[in-house]
Amino acid sequence: MNSPFELFGLTLNISIAISFLPALLAICALTFSLNRSALVLALMSLVFAYCFAIVDVFGALGIINLFAMCYGFNYFRYMAIQWILGLGIFVFSVLFFVHVFPGFNNPLVIESYLVSENAVPFSKHLNFDKLMVAIALMALIVPRSDFSQCKEATKVFAVSTFVVLFGLAGGVFSGLVQWDPKLSPILMGWVITNLFITCYAEEAFFRGFIQTQLHRGLRKYHMGQWLTVGCSGILFGIVHLPGGIAYTIIASLLGVGCAYGYQKTNNILVPIYLHFAFNLMHFCLFTYPFLA
Template identity: 25%
Template sequence: MFSLNVQQGAPVIRTAEPFDNKSLWLPAAFLCLLAIPFGWVGVFAPAIWLGLVAIENTARWKKAVSFFITGLLMLVVNSGVVPENAHITALPPYSDADGNVIYASFRPAKAVIALTIVLFMLMRPQPLKRADLPLMLAVIAVPIVAGAILIGVDLKLNATIAIAALINLLVVCIAEEGFFRWVLQRGLDTCLKKWKWVGMLMVAAVFTSLHTSWAASPSLLALVGIAGLGYALVWQLRGSFWACVLTHWGVNLLHMTLLKYPG
């Protein structure tokens, strides 16, 4: 079913055939197993998978409905209304002299979304090209430089921060970019067509608003807004899911290790 190719220096796993009954239902059945470690949260995984498939296999109003339902499923499972979504902690938290805390933990909801997205990307891979890198580096640099000015520098690294950064990449960034880019921004692009820049601004605004409980200060909220706009811009200009994920992670990683956290 899969073949390994090289596209502009980047290894890409490409699927050789469209979704059929086997490629549709076997992954859905596999994702049902997530109910074992994650309980009720895991039940949403096959439903999100079927929503992602429906987005690719439908057109016009059915495609729009598929975007809406899939995004709604992701929001519901991550909202806290579904039981068994308490944080799973890997290591004791890191705390600095000012009492700011970094947790090496994750919520099952984001793990379920991330695992579903990764499985989907194996079936519908998104290449990462060398041409993506200059824009990615620029989008990473802007909020980090602004953060150094607005909230200050605080160099730090220990085992908790390293594990927190790994969790951030494998769970948080993949799950969030799966929602904001692959579902929300693509859905708005489909609806707005020639007005895609409006969708880009809308997604950046939604991204910022959903981080208000974490970004407690005006300075940090402004940095979240700048970063969110940058991620949306990467998608708008490059159209690569993994470029968005790695850009998102680059900002978060440097924030955790170089800047005051959360700020």
């Protein structure tokens, strides 16, 4: 049952496929605001992941606590309770993101693959912990308005285009990457993991959760919305500091662009797909992930 097979460039087995498929479908459901369906699918995914030892009892309890805190944060209106639950959500999300919360066995699905001949080898895990953060935040906390009703869609598109192009150019001029157009055999697998796990989770956390709380705290101040955008973008850059100064600056620029798009539209899908567009162009047109 657990003999490995390759699908879309990912090395999987039946237990991995069964465990992750409902969670990925939950992300799709959330894209169309089907929040209750997403929660049911997430529960199914957790049960399968526990049965197949992708999570153990500690990991399962951590996920249940995260979802409970997200529900409470949205339900209770007392400021003190919201602060406590918000801090808990922040801590749990960070621990899940950096994969130090006990109880997770995230499967390695791409190992030391040379996407570009002159790049460092690329490896990828299917991060069940990070995927659960995306579902919990988007299903229970992150607000969303209709982007089609946004009166500043043209400005958002212009800023987004500038951020993507300037950020990629910065990667070239800083020596992180170089021009390398390609159609990689692992493209579809990379798209699934990068869009549905990386981009959804990071934008739900940095924009949907952190930026929303920053906006609530700073909106009464002069230039409050711009402080919110700047803080959200810089915080996103800071967490990329292990990649070096140039990488941090580019990530900060991308973060500011995503924060601006979210601030103007209040639709989490805008920064998600801006983030993904940047990553996709990097993957397809430039050295990936970085020059060796």
